[in-house]
Amino acid sequence: MSQGQPRRPASSEQAQGEDGAIRYGDVFPAVRGGLAKKPVAPQDAATMQSAETLMFGETVKGGPAAAMQSASMRNERMGAVAHDQATDATAEQGVSVSETRVPGGRIVTEFVAGAGQAVGQYLAPDDDAPAVGGGGGAGVADGTKITIGEALEAAGYAAGSRPVELSDAAAIQAAEVRATGLDANIPGGLAAEAQSAADSNALAASDEDKTTLGDVLSDATRLLVADKEVEVDDAARVAMAETRNKEDGTARPGGVAASMATAARINSHSGTRI
Numbered sequence: 001m002s003q004g005q006p007r008r009p010a011s012s013e014q015a016q017g018e019d020g021a022i023r024y025g026d027v028f029p030a031v032r033g034g035l036a037k038k039p040v041a042p043q044d045a046a047t048m049q050s051a052e053t054l055m056f057g058e059t060v061k062g063g064p065a066a067a068m069q070s071a072s073m074r075n076e077r078m079g080a081v082a083h084d085q086a087t088d089a090t091a092e093q094g095v096s097v098s099e100t101r102v103p104g105g106r107i108v109t110e111f112v113a114g115a116g117q118a119v120g121q122y123l124a125p126d127d128d129a130p131a132v133g134g135g136g137g138a139g140v141a142d143g144t145k146i147t148i149g150e151a152l153e154a155a156g157y158a159a160g161s162r163p164v165e166l167s168d169a170a171a172i173q174a175a176e177v178r179a180t181g182l183d184a185n186i187p188g189g190l191a192a193e194a195q196s197a198a199d200s201n202a203l204a205a206s207d208e209d210k211t212t213l214g215d216v217l218s219d220a221t222r223l224l225v226a227d228k229e230v231e232v233d234d235a236a237r238v239a240m241a242e243t244r245n246k247e248d249g250t251a252r253p254g255g256v257a258a259s260m261a262t263a264a265r266i267n268s269h270s271g272t273r274i
Contacts, residue, residue, distance in 0.1 A: 021080035022071040024087075024112070028064070028119045030253040035089050035113050040071035043086035048095050048112065055097045055108065056124075064110050064120040089113035099124075100154045107262050109158040109254045118159060118253035121262060145229040148179040149221030151263035152190070156217025158254035163210035164197040167246035171256035172216070174241035178234040180226040190216070190223045213255070235264040 025036030045068035052059045059065045075081045093113045100107045110120040152175055173191035177183060185192045197211035204210045221227065228234075239257040243249050251257040 020078055021075050027067050027071050028112075028253075029248070029250055031112070031117050031119065035087065035117060038087045038089070039075045039080050040068050041081045041085045041087050041090070042072040042076055042083055044090045044095075044112070045069040045072045047086070047090065048110070051095050051097045051110070055099070060120075060122065063122070064112070087113070098158065100157045105266055107154050107158065107259065121158065121254050121258050145267045146263040147221065147227045148175050148230055148234060148260070148263075149224045149227045151175075151230050151259045152217045152220035152256065154263070155254065155256045155259035156214045156220065158259065159213050159252060162213055162252070162255075163201045163204075163207060164194055164213055164216055165201070165246075165252075166198050167242045167252065168213060168216075168256055169194040169198040170245040171238050171242035171260075174238045175234070175256060175260065176224060178237055179224050179228055186225060189225065190220055193223070217256075230260055230263040230267055232264045232268065235260040 021039035023037055023039055024031045027040060045065060048065040048068050049059050052063060052065045072081065076083055090113050095113070096111045098109050098111070100109075106124045108122040108124050109118055110122075111117055112119050152172065169191070172194040173185065176186070176189060176191040180186070185195070194216050197216055201210040235257070238260045239251055242251050242255065242257040246252070251261075
C-alpha cells in the first residue's frame with residue numbers, strides 16, 4: 001500500500017509551534033485554515049485509528065493515524081493537550097475514509113474534519129488481481145489498466161468538494177494533453193472547462209458560488225476526445241504542472257496529480273502492495 005501525500009515526521013525539530021506543540025499543519029502540510037494551527041489531540045488520533053481499522057482491518061503503518069498518534073503523544077507529554085482532548089473541528093465533523101474503485105484495486109483517501117481536509121491517499125490493489133507476463137513491473141490484466149480519464153474521475157471523487165484552483169486547471173490541462181496528444185486546449189473540452197472554473201472561482205464572492213473539482217471531473221472519461229492508460233511519465237508531467245502553479249509547490253492531497261500518481265503505480269504493479 002502506498003501513501004501518496006507528503007507528511008513531515010513528527011519528530012522533526014521544525015514540526016513544532018512556538019509553544020512546542022505539534023500542529024496539524026506541521027504533520028500534514030496540505031491541511032488548511034484554522035485546523036492547520038491546532039495541536040494534534042489524542043482523541044483525534046484514536047478516531048482516525050478506528051476509521052483505518054474499519055477500512056483495512058488494522059491501522060496503516062506510516063499512515064495518518066500513526067503520524068497523529070506520534071504527534072498527540074508528544075503533545076500530551078508536553079502538556080499542550082489533555083489525554084481526553086479532541087480538536088473542535090474533528091469532534092464536530094469527525095474523520096472519514098473514502099474509496100474509489102478502479103481496475104485492479106481501489107484508491108483510498110483519508111480525511112480529517114470534513115471532506116475538505118485530506119491527509120492521506122493509498123493504493124489498495126485487489127488481492128486477486130491477475131499478473132500479466134513473467135517479468136517485473138507487469139501491470140494488471142490487459143484491458144483493465146486505469147486510463148487518464150478514470151484517474152481524473154477518481155480525483156473528482158476524492159477531492160470533489162474543493163473549489164477548482166489554477167493549479168487544478170493546469171494539472172487537468174496537462175492530463176488532457178497526455179491523453180489526446182494535442183498541445184492546445186480543445187474548445188469545450190475538459191481543460192477549457194477547468195480553466196473557466198478556476199477563473200470564475202477567483203472572482204466568486206463565497207465558496208458556495210464556486211465550481212468544484214467534482215463538478216468538472218465527474219464525467220472526465222466521456223469529455224476527453226481520446227484517452228490512454230496512465231504511465232509514469234504522464235503522472236510526472238501532471239504533477240509538474242500542478243506544483244508549478246501552486247504557491248506552496250505541493251500537490252493537492254487526493255487531487256489530480258495524486259490520483260494520476262496512484263493510477264500509474266497501479267498500472268505498473270500487479271497484485272502487489274507498494
